[in-house]
Amino acid sequence: MVEVHLWSGLRAQAGGREVVEVEASTVGEVLSGLVAAHPELQEVIDAGVSVAVDGRIIASGLTEPVSEDSEVYLMQRLKGG
């Protein structure tokens, strides 16, 4: 299982939790795992999120690998000016 850290504003959509464990080997599986565990997260994930894996911020790539010991943080979608 991969521990996914949510930003605290998402607690309301994740049953009050800030860390959710999902079965995943890619970023895409992290996201689908989150929605499976907490369907309320669908809207925010659809609106766009980024995922930090061991400090590397993955803006959109769903195929990026994730391992059990990865530090995974969900982040709001990055863009720039």
Place this chain on the structure above:
Amino acid sequence: MSKIHVSTTINGDAAEFLCDPRETLLDVLRDRLGLTGAKEGCGTGDCGACSVTLDGRLVCSCLVLGAEAEGREIATVEGIAPGETLHPLQRKFIEHAALQCGICTPGILVAAKALLEKNPDPTETEVRYWLAGNLCRCTGYDKIIRAVMDAAAEMREVA
């Protein structure tokens, strides 16, 4: 609305056009004569991107009517380079990276050329105040000022 016939000189060449009395010299240069080097950044004389000279005097072409060009001599950025080679200002702007996006560059070159014709050895402060009407949003002006000063120095050596 009837149009006005205007005969003028642009970058040394005779030119004629018909224009609406409301059209500015900038409109005429860009839309009727195909000289799109002068840019419209504001249309109100605040940005200098449309700078040209009118009988040798630096002006914003957005603040001159096309009809006023009758019998006058106009010089634009397209006329700065003498033939194949670039004018020292143009060369120095490239060398110093005095442009990023380049939209203000034609106006600044026309204005800087007018400055150096009047004052071949300007101080940094004189360059900054002379060019205060030419807005640049990319560079912070640093490299523009250096390029003008460097071009002036080179032109003084040659002269």
Place this chain on the structure above:
Amino acid sequence: MALDEYKPQKGGDQLEQGHAFKYVGTRPDRPDGTDKVTGRARFGADITAPGMLHGAILRSPHAHARIVNIDTSKAEALDGVKAVVTRADFSAAIQPAPGMAGEMWNVLENVMAGDTALYDGHAIAAVAATSALTARDALKLIKVTYEVLPHVTDVDAAMAADAPVIRDGTADKSVPPGLHPNVVRYHQSGHGDVEAGFAEADLVIEDSFTTEATHQGYIEPHACLGTLGGDGKGELWCCTQGHWNVQKICAALLDMETSQLRVTASEIGGGFGGKTTVFIEPVALALSRKANRPVKLVMSRSEVFRATGPTASTSMDIKIGMRKDGTITAAQGVFRAQGGAFPGAPMEFTAMCAFAPYNLANVHQVGYDVMTNRPKQAAYRAPGSPMAAFAVESVIDELCNQLGLDPLEVRLKNASREGTRASYGPKFQRIGLVETIEAAMAHPHYSAPLAPGQGRGISCGFWFNHGGETSVTLALSEDGSAQIMVGTPDIGGSRASMALMAAEVLGIPYENIRVTVADTASLGYNEVSHGSRVTYASGLATIKAAEAAVRELCKRAAAKWGIEEEAVYWEDGYAKPSGPNAGDFEPLHISKITRSMGATGGPINGHFEATPEGAGVSFATHIVDAEVDPETGSTKVVRYTVVQDAGKAIHPTYVEGQFQGGAAQGIGWALNEEYIYGTDGRLQNAGFLDYRIPVASDLPMIDTVIVEVPNPGHPYGVRGVGETSICPPLAAIANAVSAAAGVRMRNLPMSPPRIFEALEAKNG
């Protein structure tokens, strides 16, 4: 290409092992230089088409009004008018949705108002006519009946209980119950226990700050030329930071198939984030479809201010605790941002960037995205971050003052490093904040004496940077020269950077490479030139495309020599046998291989397409000296030094240019730039006369120090540099002005009347 080729283990490490560059890091003339100094370069408004019409857009004079009726009959009857469009001429299929999920509808609603005008300048109708003057005359003949509604333009006022509701149902699920319907998105993040942290502090300062909306202020107004026929095929020429994005949005708004719209990016006269979306492009296409002729639309400067995408204005509360030794024990921030009459104010970036420079055990940040009757905000250079730095770094400055600590030593003591848990969650990889602070401490500026009436301010700043979808193609010519097709418009010299990186790989002269910004029909998808991504992502793709070409070149050499491909390596433009065992062959120059490429396997191209995900975050530290005239409240910036981590400077002169430009824009934002709305909700200063961007005589030379802490996510270590440079200036200048004036400045811009009022209040 396998994804792991640009993973952390490559690149940066290689660099630190002393990789020597031949082209990267040099300062050649930019390839498009001559075009841009002779007036030849074609910007948005510089193209024409046979039979072209000129468009113009009618805009709401009201901040908030129901559109009761639009009567276009008189305009249509005017000689020379060929088409009039309203919202009915755009897609009816796009539906609203809460928050950012409804973004396509938000864009449509912003491009052309539906049943309500939401801000002063909101597009209501548009005309195409045989001349620009006729189009403008026709606008005056369109009769719109409005029912004026109550409006709100201030972020705090828009959250108050009695504020008019701009569009109920826009809030997404992130918003906690009990907030005003104008609060449409909410962010909360952090870690540790801030209350416990504050209890450990020797001094806690809590303060509130505001910043006004500013505009990117690009000198080139938005311009486009669109043509769209009844066959559903169209072409669009426009100035944009990202033409694939324009293609995608325009196609959706006009119910077209994306591939049927070919978009060409013109030269672009500045963007800074403001040209990452669409405003007039779909309108030109709708007019063209109706008139069946090409239509050119060019915004006036006043339209640019009223109806494009300024940045958010903010209201912020910061609380920071510090021990006597300078250790920050806890930090919290509340960030309220309005982004106009639509969701999207970048409050989450404001919140996430606010404390990123510091290693904090206890940190908490909250953000509110608030709607007002203002134009829809667009990205502006590190969206959201500069405001956060202003508020946070002002409080840190005040803590340093009151505890008698050196402000740079305090930053250094608390600085985020590799492995630090960022305030926004994950741990940092290799970053260069410490190096920028140390370089600032060592810079002569920091120890230079100040004249009477002057103050010195410093600030750190942070931005994420971005990668994004990227496609690059490199084609070799018979003579061994190379052409590169990139999809990221060149805003500030990126053609030069691309050519340098390709030259490095190919080992051919920089001058032998031509870089073209391809149109949407000539290359695969490319994300917008934003997020400081061009040198990073298009650069990475260019390197990879060139490496692909080199592999093919080696293959051809191997075939000619009759040896294994693996026994050939590439150096300085030559294929060479890799050692005595490979055989004794005369090195083969690139031109020898390309000359016969048609007969040895066909044309040699390299291409690369991916979404690189290794954009390294970046930090900067700025030092500024300001002088305040106590009688008038007038501020002069007398000295400015930018220190920033560029990872690796590909073309150092253009890196310096980005640093200087960011600082200059920050100076404008800090001192004089602001959107000023009247009580009628109308914008009072829609022009460069009263929207006061810095002029040449306002600024000093801007010193730069390029720090290079390689980004592990790029082969050469590149970090984006375009945005971070605007993060520290607001705070650095505020700290300098506060020191010079002897009074803490909490509201931007620090215009002379504001400083005068603060001095008056201080002096009683």
Place this chain on the structure above:
Amino acid sequence: MRYLSPASFDDAVALAAEAPGVTRFLAGGTDVLVQMRADIITPDTLIDIKKIPGTHDIARTPDGGWTIGVAVTGAEMREQDDLGADWPGLVEAMDLIGSTQVQGRATLTGNLCNASPAADSVPAMIAAGVTLTVTGPDGNRTVAAEDIPTGPGQTSLAKGELISAVHVPPRGAGGGDAYLRFIPRTEMDIAVVGCGVNLSVEGDTITAARVALGAVAPTARLVPEAAAALVGTTLGDAALDALATAASAACAPIDDKRGTVRFRTHIAGVLAKRAAKIAYDRARKAQ
């Protein structure tokens, strides 16, 4: 819009007198063209006065004063060294308007007739005692600069009337003038407050003074109380404070995007002092 370029003031008057609708005269065009671009006004008739002989001339009059043609630009005034030696404040005030490019077009007359309360050259003209020849259907009349603007965008000129010449009085010995304005940037802004001071000295004592303020009332105004604070003094601290008080007291400004009432009122006093010091130094050197 009709564009006309008459060859004499009589023709200009005749055209203007009979023109229907909105008529504007075009000198430098730096205000009229901006208003046209912004669709604030589109005149039915635009009368370009620059082809009228003499409108580009700067001439010394027999009494030592100056006559300035109505199409003379700021740049041309700046290049006339003798005019600048006599009236540096007036020339500098004109020079402050807009950019180098605007200086290539803008005129004193246009600045006056645009009737902006914030026009830079107007307080300097008023302080200097500039008068204008107004030509109309009934002939010529002479009008003081302060009597031309009557409110924002409004002048005392009747239909068919236009200014045909600018008259600057003889400088005389022991005289000096100065103009300062306050703007947020260093260039390119409209004055938040402007102040012109013109004074004469005998020895160190001020014998006569005129002080005018801009951007603090619907029109630029002459402030006799401020002048009275100077006359008879050697510009000591008490005189300067009295000057500042009188200048601030004369202000009736508005709050707007460029400044607040409080700020403008305060700045008027600050600028009056600073401008008076410059004028005083110039006057003493000119003895």
